[in-house]
Structures are given as structure tokens and as C-alpha cells.
Amino acid sequence: SQTIHQWPATLVQPVGSPLSLECTVEGTSNPNLYWYRQAAGRGLQLLFYSVGIGQISSEVPQNLSASRPQDRQFILSSKKLLLSDSGFYLCAWSDIGDFYEQYFGPGTRLTVT
Amino acid sequence: RKEVEQDPGPFNVPEGATVAFNCTYSNSASQSFFWYRQDCRKEPKLLMSVYSSGNEDGRFTAQLNRASQYISLLIRDSKLSDSATYLCVVNLNNNDMRFGAGTRLTVKP
Numbered sequence: 001s002q003t004i005h006q007w008p009a010t011l012v013q014p015v016g017s018p019l020s021l022e023c024t025v026e027g028t029s030n031p032n033l034y035w036y037r038q039a040a041g042r043g044l045q046l047l048f049y050s051v052g053i054g055q056i057s058s059e060v061p062q063n064l065s066a067s068r069p070q071d072r073q074f075i076l077s078s079k080k081l082l083l084s085d086s087g088f089y090l091c092a093w094s095d096i097g098d099f100y101e102q103y104f105g106p107g108t109r110l111t112v113t
Numbered sequence: 114r115k116e117v118e119q120d121p122g123p124f125n126v127p128e129g130a131t132v133a134f135n136c137t138y139s140n141s142a143s144q145s146f147f148w149y150r151q152d153c154r155k156e157p158k159l160l161m162s163v164y165s166s167g168n169e170d171g172r173f174t175a176q177l178n179r180a181s182q183y184i185s186l187l188i189r190d191s192k193l194s195d196s197a198t199y200l201c202v203v204n205l206n207n208n209d210m211r212f213g214a215g216t217r218l219t220v221k222p
Binding site for chain 2: 032105
């Protein structure tokens with residue numbers, strides 16, 4: 001069966017510091033991968049998605065970037081965090097299929113201070 | 114108009130009650146539809162996909178009305194463990210999923 005991992009689970013970072021969040025998927029090949037952010041009391045916002053190694057699509061212009069160095073690895077980065085980057089970051093995967101159901105990792109709760 | 118709109122609730126119901134949530138979407142080209150469940154401070158988990166003909170999974174029934182652009186979720190015989198936030202999700206085109214802000218449900222003894 002497929003599993004998705006994210007780390008770290010929680011993170012407190014000062015403004016202006018760099019960020020690296022990692023997501024890995026097991027039990028599937030060539031998944032579509034996604035990064036979302038959920039601000040407190042808000043819906044999920046799609047940040048990036050990837051349909052293959054090195055292929056990244058950005059949905060929202062901001063100071064974040066994403067990379068996919070391996071088939072089942074997806075990384076979210078920032079060179080300098082802003083206060084507004086605080087939130088719950090969720091990685092998800094899907095297979096190509098009729099419905100494209102997405103399955104989420106446990107998330108990283110980021111607080112920028 | 115928001116792309117996906119849900120009543121935020123909260124819905125407070127007694128155990129054993131039947132409760133229904135509606136969700137409207139604005140893009141008539143939307144291709145597929147889902148309900149997710151999210152517990153407090155946890156990741157969303159897929160509850161059910163919503164098929165054109167409607168579908169049922171135990172106590173849960175989902176309906177789609179393309180003409181009126183809404184989907185619904187019915188929960189029968191509510192359990193305490195059903196307490197969560199229910200997210201309506203609309204897939205615009207494969208990788209473009211739009212999430213509602215969620216409807217909070219609390220089932221009380």
C-alpha cells in the first residue's frame with residue numbers, strides 16, 4: 001500500500017531564515033505530487049504540483065519554491081521566510097486515473113516568529 | 114463568488130441524528146468531486162468520491178447535481194466519532210483541485 005511521509009512535523013523559524021520541508025511517497029511510481037498550505041480557519045491553497053522529476057508548476061507567486069529531485073520526493077523551500085508563511089503545509093500525491101483522488105501526508109505545522 | 118462554497122457551521126447534532134451538508138461550486142466545467150474529512154490539526158482524509166449517479170458508503174451518501182452545481186453529503190445515525198470538519202473538493206482539470214473552507218460537525222452524546 002502507498003504511504004506518504006512529511007517532516008518535520010512542527011517547525012518554528014524566525015523571519016528571514018531559510019526553509020526546507022520534505023515529502024516522500026512509498027508504494028507507487030511516478031505519482032503526481034502537490035504542496036498545499038492551510039492557514040488557520042481557511043481552505044487549502046495549492047502552492048505547487050509536479051507530474052514528474054524536475055517538472056514543477058507554481059500556482060501562486062510567492063517566496064516559496066519547490067523541487068522534485070527524485071520520482072517520489074518533493075521538497076518545499078524558501079530562502080527567507082516571512083511572517084505570512086506561517087501555516088499548515090500539506091503534501092499530497094495522486095495517481096493518474098479517472099478521479100485523481102489525492103492523499104495527504106501528516107503535514108508540517110510552521111510558525112514563523 | 115467563491116469557487117467552492119460551504120456553510121462553515123458549526124452543526125451541533127445529537128448522536129443518532131441525520132445531518133446533511135451542501136456545497137456549491139462555480140465552475141460548470143468541473144470534472145470530479147470529493148468529500149474529505151479533516152480532524153483538528155490533522156491532514157484531510159478522503160471520505161468519498163462523488164459519482165454522477167450518487168453513491169453510498171455505509172452511513173454516508175453523496176449526491177451530485179450538475180445542473181444546479183452543488184454536491185451534498187448525508188450522514189445517517191451520527192456517531193461521536195463523526196465529529197470533524199468536512200471539506201468539499203472540486204477537481205477542475207486533473208491537477209487543479211479546489212477546496213472549500215469546510216463545514217464543522219460536532220456530534221454530542
